[in-house]
Amino acid sequence: MSAVLVVHGGAWAIPDELATASIDGVKAAARKGFLTLTRGGSALDAVEAAVRALEDNSVFNAGHGAALNADGEVELDSIIMDGKTLACGAVSSVKNIANPVSLARAVMEKTSHVLLTGKGANLFAESIGAATVPTETLVTEYERREWKKHKNYSTGVKEDFNSQWAHDTVGAVAVDSAGxxxxxxxxxxxxxxxxxxxxDSPIIGCGGFADNTSGAVSCTGHGESILKVTLARLILSHIEQGKSVANASQVSLQHMGDRVQGAGGAIVVSPSGEWAATFTTERMAWAAVEGDVLWYGLDPNERAKEELSQ
Structure with a gap:
């Protein structure tokens, strides 16, 4: 079977001034992840490579370019999961780590735990010699400026989340040639x-889930809403009941909107290579590589493609 890789750069009201950079960023990350697959890497290797590329791109809210909390600090969350074994690793509220996805993979591979948080996650990073960076290098001038502008996170979920300052998550899903x-x-x-x-991002079944029996999902959107409906697992549950990946995503996101008034998005791939990129926010930057074609989009009902050799 042919390998497929899909990435997203977050579902939110992406302003026009970030649109081109967001599309360029997800396309570059998709190419990087897919290159890992074509060189014999596993689906796990590919999603890590793709997400690292997004974490390194300050256009996105992950790693470099991360949003600041109420105290003006960076606190990063990440998850990675292997659909073959259900092995999973996650970190939350970590500081001075440029690529938390790789730290999450280390939790999966080097500990008997799934999730490490805060000080413990940073201590674990030190113990394995993970690369650290001064936290200020993760903060862009744009983020510092926006943070000062919007010091109150309080009003309604949709209102806050869909406002232009609600920066969001990155993610990747893949299926390799072994299925x-x-x-x-x-x-x-x-x-x-x-x-x-x-x-939701570092929580298994919410921000992401992968199982060879049904597929892999990475979610994006209002975290509290995604947590309440366990969105990633909900999508896979619909796939297990016979729905297509696109329909399962649409039904699940609609349920989240109806039930808890939350907006968001998801990328999904099945073991057979069927994939979808679906969202209920104004925009979501996404890209997918399937065969020799790179697909990408930003606005609802918009899908463009280019040959991978370009």
């Missing part, structure tokens, strides 16, 4: 969030 699926999700969270707030 194994994997997912990864990474975020800096919501700007001006309470110190210690953890959203």
């Amino acid at each position: 194994n699926v994997a997912c990864a999700t990474s975020t800096g969270g919501i700007r001006n969030k309470m110190v210690g707030r953890v959203g």
